[in-house]
Amino acid sequence: MTEHRSATPDIGTTDVARADVATADQPTADEVRLARAYLLGVAEPPAPALHAFVAEHGPVVAAERVHRGQVPDGVARETQARRLVERSADDLRRAAESGHRLVIPEDDEWPAWPLLSLQIATGRGVRDVAAPVALWVRGSARLDQVVDGAVAIVGARAASEYGEHTAAELAYGLVQDGAAVFSGAAYGIDGAAHRGALAAGGPTVAVLGCGLEVGYPAGHVGLVNRIAEQGAVISEYPPTTPPARHRFLVRNRLLAALTAGTVVVEAGRRSGARNTAATAGALGKVVMAVPGPVGSATSVGCHELIRDAHATLVSSVDEVLDTVGSLGGAARTESAPRPRRPTDDLGPEALRVHEAVDERTGTAAERIAEASGVPLPRVRALLPELELSGLVERCDTGWRRSRATSR
Amino acid sequence: MTEHRSATPDIGTTDVARADVATADQPTADEVRLARAYLLGVAEPPAPALHAFVAEHGPVVAAERVHRGQVPDGVARETQARRLVERSADDLRRAAESGHRLVIPEDDEWPAWPLLSLQIATGRGVRDVAAPVALWVRGSARLDQVVDGAVAIVGARAASEYGEHTAAELAYGLVQDGAAVFSGAAYGIDGAAHRGALAAGGPTVAVLGCGLEVGYPAGHVGLVNRIAEQGAVISEYPPTTPPARHRFLVRNRLLAALTAGTVVVEAGRRSGARNTAATAGALGKVVMAVPGPVGSATSVGCHELIRDAHATLVSSVDEVLDTVGSLGGAARTESAPRPRRPTDDLGPEALRVHEAVDERTGTAAERIAEASGVPLPRVRALLPELELSGLVERCDTGWRRSRATSR
Incomplete structure (x- = not known):
């Protein structure tokens, strides 16, 4: 290999x-x-x-x-x-033939702003996060544009159906909201995120831990081709560099740096996705994690991130956008209102009076005062108000609840 | 009613x-x-x-x-x-006949210490958390003893199978670890928590939003009887007081006050369990929530608690005990080690060298240096160390990985 x-x-x-x-x-x-x-x-x-x-x-x-x-x-x-x-020289020649390019800091396309986070972190003494001296790129997307508001979605290769479904849904929604989805082209969560983004029309960007010509993982060659068509495939490794475990970890700093935030969808107790999350945190980026059932081994890492590393729990596209600070995010969350009850606007005494009114049998005001503990004069004042609100009604034997508000 | x-x-x-x-x-x-x-x-x-x-x-x-x-x-x-x-006088007489009792602050059994949180919060200006002037109690457990290290497990009445299973498992484990489980005897999560605690031999305590003689909810009369046998049933309402919505909310402050922390297992966007959690927070108690699948309506409230109200995510008994600060909790968590890999103790250069060694074909040290980017003298020093660790082995054409550590 x-x-x-x-x-x-x-x-x-x-x-x-x-x-x-x-x-x-x-x-x-x-x-x-x-x-x-x-x-x-x-x-x-x-x-x-x-x-x-x-x-x-x-x-x-x-x-x-x-x-x-x-x-x-x-x-x-x-x-x-x-x-x-x-x-x-060979690499550049072959890249030109394949339609690949080497994007360098001297190019307009260089994503200088997000990569600055690597320099700042290195300056602060964070280890192993030096910026790349250039990036090999395949695909139509311009790097400086596609990084704007981009979100990384990462997670375990051995993902569950729940995790893959969630990753794809999040990616789909993020792309629909104008954010590019970055991931690592691996099996499991990465692949699901890319596919979800592609289904929404892209863009999506894969950052590889091997050279652009390597075709790894073998089962994702077709997927990577589609990613290049609708977005970009990026690597800092010369085109024929084979994958290696440390390269995935090193690659993770680019995923973290190039995006506004990283969402870990599923991660086992030991997962590279947690490394990406840790790096994102060290770079001052937003770290998010998706919860899952507590018995699921593929959610253990996410729960640990939320519990111990203070990753932000996200369960929807809106929450991701809110968390990375996208414009309009706050308004979105507010648009999901709590269900209302007809008694929501009642004060505490009125609520107690309403509760003390029987659903079927008429109750005298004196009994309502005793049952609710609200003074009788207040009960006498509140009952007509409740009647105006349609919550109670008069009957021969006193007051009873209106049908619509009975439990 | x-x-x-x-x-x-x-x-x-x-x-x-x-x-x-x-x-x-x-x-x-x-x-x-x-x-x-x-x-x-x-x-x-x-x-x-x-x-x-x-x-x-x-x-x-x-x-x-x-x-x-x-x-x-x-x-x-x-x-x-x-x-x-x-x-x-009637209430006391009938209570004595039924084996119930009124526990008052003048009794040794009065749980003065946990209820102090209500007085402190009231003094700090928190509304609606005045301490009770006495408590009606049915059951064998002594209040001052059963509150020691107790945990409240609460949640939606309309719970999912996942939620009920999780509540029962947590309650079972907590009781096995010596903590009493408090809940509200409602359908759904409350009932599952009590049942889990009973299955572990108790103690479990139900705090009611109605009088002890009312038998509410009707389907839980048998369960409440068993709770009284293995723990206690508590109410601050006179024995025949009917249930009312505001009484459940008022009751929640006792659940929160009498326990070291409250776990919300499932909660919809609008749930009384969130009220208990908010009260627990206002009382300075630990608020915990169990995550669930992001698509589940019964986990929305838990996710909001974690995300917006900074409830601590808990996914196991050990995490609950850690969070409420039970003795030995920290040791427990550490006893769940991460899976180890044979390469875990290698430094970064040794890891890179190990990765550059082919799994089948022997590789010369010079090629390993080039592929790993590690200087040749270091490669020559590291390979024998890796051999001693059983990670690589010599062969005719150089070095290859030992079978046990190949991917």
């Missing part, structure tokens, strides 16, 4: 070395893109030292120095195992 | 008036009990002015003055409709 390219010891003629020549003037856009493709592959993300090095020197100079091994120790540790692996 | 006794205009020979004679000396225990039985019936609870009046003057003098109508305006408003209704 792993895949390797040969190291090229002689680097005199590589693209990266050529890119270096151009640093005398301003590097061209192609040179910058090539340098970032190289930098994306040369270190296993997240690579905080390399990211800082690129920020300091610019991608072209940084790439050249990494390639030559002339870098500080931290950068060397992150890059030495692959610095002579030269595949970035 | 209402029940009345005739007012007695001539009070010269009533028990209360006789009790008054004794105030020259110290009133006898019987006089105090009779006075409190009268005070319990003379005002519709909660009766804050009467409660304060009794606290100021003592029950015997207070009863005499109420009876004569020589009271401040606030007390008069609460008592004038019933002050001449004389049934307390």
